[in-house]
Amino acid sequence: MRETFTKSMARNIYYGGAVFFFLLFLALTYDTHQVLPSGDNHEAINEVVALGKKVWEENDCIGCHTLLGEGAYFAPELGNVYTRFGESTDAIKLFIKSRPAKGVPGRRSMPQFNLTDEELEAIAQFLKYVDGIKTARDWPPNIQG
Numbered sequence: 001m002r003e004t005f006t007k008s009m010a011r012n013i014y015y016g017g018a019v020f021f022f023l024l025f026l027a028l029t030y031d032t033h034q035v036l037p038s039g040d041n042h043e044a045i046n047e048v049v050a051l052g053k054k055v056w057e058e059n060d061c062i063g064c065h066t067l068l069g070e071g072a073y074f075a076p077e078l079g080n081v082y083t084r085f086g087e088s089t090d091a092i093k094l095f096i097k098s099r100p101a102k103g104v105p106g107r108r109s110m111p112q113f114n115l116t117d118e119e120l121e122a123i124a125q126f127l128k129y130v131d132g133i134k135t136a137r138d139w140p141p142n143i144q145g
């Protein structure tokens with residue numbers, strides 16, 4: 001084995017490494033673009049959905065729930081509640097409307113928010129919109145969220 005490490009050997013490692021990792025970078029960039037979802041459903045956003053997001057924020061739903069994984073882990077994931085409730089905005093509205101005023105005795109449960117009919121419709125449409133977002137790898141992974 002040769003004992004000396006020549007300048008040209010160092011140069012080859014330098015340029016060879018640079019080319020190798022640049023090609024690797026391009027390949028991984030290409031791969032990432034293949035697995036990214038092809039598009040979203042922002043054309044589904046309208047005034048009602050926008051009002052629903054406001055209702056969602058003003059009532060701090062995320063203080064208990066997660067939405068597509070973000071939020072608090074106290075209550076069920078709501079990113080797919082529209083699918084879970086049989087693709088029915090009425091079922092969502094009914095659930096939110098029917099919460100007991102004083103909560104379920106003995107445990108912390110979903111409070112009664114006393115939303116107006118307009119706000120109820122808006123929050124249901126907002127949750128329907130979120131359910132339609134094309135997330136990577138179809139997240140949430142199962143119907144329970």
Ligand code: HEC
Nearest residue numbers: 059060061063064075076081092095108109110111113123
């Ligand atoms: C204090 C915590 C808390 C807040 C705040 C809260 N929720 Fe809930 N929510 C719950 C809990 C707990 C449940 C599970 C059912 C139960 O125990 O009442 C639930 C269940 C639900 C469900 C049914 C989910 C399922 O799969 O059964 C929907 C829909 C829902 N909440 C919507 C909302 C919306 C919309 C808001 C904001 C306006 C909100 N929640 C705010 C605690 C909360």
